[in-house]
Amino acid sequence: MNITVYAIEKSKNEAMQSVIKDYLKMTKRFAKLEDKSIFNKQIALAQTKGDIEAKKSYSKAYEPFLNGFNVALDVLGDELDSFEFSEIFKQNSNVNFFIGGAFGFEKEFLKQTQKVISLSRLTYAHKVAKVVLFEQIYRGLCINANHPYHK
Secondary structure, eight states: OEEEEEEEOSSOOHHHHHHHHHHHHHHTTTOEEEEEEEOOHHHHHHHHHOHHHHHHHHHHHHGGGOOSEEEEEEEEEEEOOHHHHHHHHHHOSEEEEEEOBTTBOOHHHHHTSSEEEESOSSOOOHHHHHHHHHHHHHHHHHHHTTOGGGO
8 A cells, every 4th residue: 555645845844754754664564655745936936926826836736646546635624533534545555645735725626636634623733734644544554454553
C-alpha cells in the first residue's frame, strides 16, 4: 500500500516534523507513507493576490498528483470516526491526501477527488492538522491490522 500526504507549506516546523518522522517510521510495517511539501514561486505570488488566485495555484500544483484514491481535507468535508477513516485503506492500495493552503481549495479541485473529509469542526493550524492526519493514518492502519494501538 502506498499513502502520500501532500501539503502546501513554505517551511516545515522542526518539532512537528519530528513527530511526523515518528509516524513515518511506525507506519513502515503497514504501508509506504510519504510526506510531500509543495511550495513554489507561483503559489507565493498567488497568495499575495488573494484567495481566488491562491486556490487556483494550489489546484495547479496538486493536479499532477491526482492518481489512485484522492482525499482532500476541507472544513466542509465529511467528519469520520477513526473506524470509518480506516475503511479508506481497506478499499484502496494507492491513497493520496491533500491538505490545502491558507485559502483552502477550489470547488473544482474538490470535485476531482474521491472523498472530502474534515478532521474536526475545530480549525487547526496547518502544521497541527498535518500531525493529526499522520496520527489518524497510523491509527487507521492499526485498526485494519487489529493492532492494539487504537484501543
